Amino acid sequence: LPVSENSSLPLQVNIAVVHDGYIATLDSPAQQSFGIPLTDVHIDNNTLSFKSPMIQASFNGKKTTEGYEGTFKQGQEFPLTFKKAGSDEKQASTPTPELGEHGAAVAIIDQDEIKTQFYGEHDHNTQYEIGSVTKTMVAYLLAHAVVNESTTLDTPVNEFWPQAPDTVTLGQLATHHSGLPRLPENLLSKADQTDPYAHYGQSELESALAEIEPGANNYEYSNFGYGLLAESLAKSAEKAFPELLNDVVFEPFSMPDTYVATRKENTSGSLSKGHNVLGDVVPHWHFQSLAGAGAVVSTLSDMANYTKALMRKSAEDDATVEQLLAPQKTIEGCCQQALGWLISEDKNGKAYAWHNGQTAGFSSFVGFYLDGSRAVVMLNAQSIPVNDEAIKRLTQNAGSQ
Incomplete structure (x- = not known):
């Protein structure tokens, strides 16, 4: 291709x-x-x-x-x-790029000690698209709203969007059990392939909601669902989604260099170039009504602050983080699904939360032990899987903990 x-x-x-x-x-x-x-x-x-x-x-x-x-x-x-492959032909393959070939940043957090590693010419000021790690922040907004009794997990989405079915709840959206597809059907027909979410505004979202017929409430990872969740929470708070995220997450968690990429003209000069799996430079992504699916841009320092705050709150039994990380569903063959976060166990049965992200030019991973003992943040300026390497670094001392 x-x-x-x-x-x-x-x-x-x-x-x-x-x-x-x-x-x-x-x-x-x-x-x-x-x-x-x-x-x-x-x-x-x-x-x-x-x-x-x-x-x-x-x-x-x-x-x-x-x-x-x-x-x-x-x-x-x-x-x-x-072309038809012969019986003796091997499956098509290509060398897998390694972490940091086009720049990356990694933080390993042990208690209060942070060790950082940068690849290429990247440093603490370099910004990255974090992709679907954005969903963990949207999930925090939901947990915060639930604890503050401004909404509930059982609140139906059609309280905010009359076009939506009355069977879909905020909690289902947050756990990918809403029955909504991965993407809305009307997304790609008018999309710019190099910036596929940039054109998708509220009118497109409303049209999609009017046409959907939710499937069974089984697990189906959904960018559509998280975009809808973010916009629903923004309506509930009577704020724009970027403003709500700034007020509840970015400012309290000391993330001054983090923003929601909604307009091309706001792209920071510190944002790294992104690269596809073949190493080609690709355009950055921008979002409107699906921003909750993956629009956040951040730095290693800000993401380390975010992760440290969650670790501390988890260890201190903070009500919002308890709500955030409480398992809601079981994903067969994988893990437990909390609000946004996935909960897995290392070889000793010790629980950690994690989420990854990927855009056209970037990949990311954030994971931390629920007892606050260790965390890994990995941000890479190329769209390749980093899960295995990140989880290895997160759990490498599991045998001695």
Whole structure:
């Protein structure tokens, strides 16, 4: 798949023939994404086509001497040819970039001691898109509002948005059990592929809410849900979401260099360039009504302050953080889902909270032990998974704790 003039991304489709059709998945090895489900699969000697609701993509191609040559559509159209792999051919792969190849920052917090490590020319002033770690801040807004009795986890969303179904609650949005899809259906049709959330305002959100038919209340990670949650809490507080986040999180947690990226003209000169998985520089992201899904930009110092404050409050049984980190749901094969945060255990059964984030050009991770003993903050100026490395650094002394 060509992603720029000089770069391409290998994709692989796996199709199994079953008695009533096909089972198919899509792999993107360079992004470490495997087993993405495909639907509406059709393949014969002349055509290949499929859809992927999870990533809102589709492919339609015709058989040529090269393979199935056609168009891959995901927001915009890309030329793409699938060639049948021989039985002795290995799955398409590409070297996995390492942390810090284009700059990064890491903080390890042990009690009151902080050790920092910077990669490239980055320093304490370098800013990063933190992506979905933003969701932990939105979840804190909810926990804060619940403790202060201005709302509840059972408050239906249609109290704030009459267009919304009456079956969706704030608590369900915060735990990804609302039945809302990962993205609203009307997001990508008018999106700029390089800045996909920038155009999506309140009118688009209202239109999406009027059209949705929530599915079962099973776990489904949803940027749509968190954007809606943030806007609902802002309506409840009668403030704009960036203002609410500044008042409840950024100022109390000593985060002076952190902001919500809602307008391009407000982009700070300290914001690092972001890089995709192939190492190409990519545009920064900006948000409107889906800002709660991942719009925060921050520094290592600010994120360390944020994490230290949560650790301290957790150790002191602070009511808001107790509400925030109380397990709400079990995610099979993974962990416990609290409000925003995921709760896992190390090999000794000691609990820690964590969340990661990823945009087109950045990746991030924040994790801390609930007893306040240790934490890791990892901010990387390239869109590659950092979970494994971050969790390794967080739990590496588990045997001696």
